[in-house]
Amino acid sequence: MKVSKKTIIIMLVICVIVLGVSFILEYINYDAEIANQMHIDFYKNLCLGMFASGLLVLIPAIVQYNTEKSNFYIEMYRYLDSLLYNTLDIISVMEKYDRDARISKMFDEFGITYNKVVSLYSTFSCFFTLSKKDRLIESVINETTKFMMIQEELLNLSKKLKVKEISEGEYAECFEVVRTEIIKTYQDKFILYRRYIEKNMKSLLENRELKTYTNL
DSSP: OHHHHHHHHHHHHHHHHHHHHHHHHHHSOOOHHHHHHHTHHHHHHHHHHHHHHHHHHHHHHHHHHHHHHHHHHHHHHHHHHHHHHHHHHHHHHHHTTOOSTHHHHHHHHHHHHHHHHHHHHTTOOOSSSOOHHHHHHHHHHHHHHHHHHHHHHHHHHHHHHHTTSSOHHHHHHHHHHHHHHHIIIIIHHHHHHHHHHHHHHHHTTTTOOOOOOSOO
């Protein structure tokens, strides 16, 4: 997507410049003899040729950018839905005050999906301003990043507890503070984000007429 965007910008600039030069050469007042000596017609035709060639590159680049962006949204929604599911699952376990080893495994699954989201988002590039879809994606990534940092700190405390660097009481106190803050700050927010993601995913089928076939 970034390559397509750069191609669009570069070719758009080239097209505007050569078209402007061709207009200047066409409508500027100059002596016919000077025009022949300076080969003005040649340069006009050259600029128009470069303009036409630029369009041949620009139009496919625009089509490619839009195609890549559509595919990006489809893939990103799939990853974000999975990421938010994992996040809410972790919060649900913490809400029940379940401190068994399952949280660590769940957080590993969360981290794998999070890395996929970040990797995919690194390929994203928009023009001018972010759309509502883009702002939603960025908000989810930002908030899940904060959530991940809190979970990493909690896992570090768990490791300290295992090697007896901190007491059970100290860990329980920290766990309760983190648990309360996460439920208060993130649970409703992530549920809302997931609803938005599901709504956007359903909108992908708006222009399709689905049928059930019996002759399979």
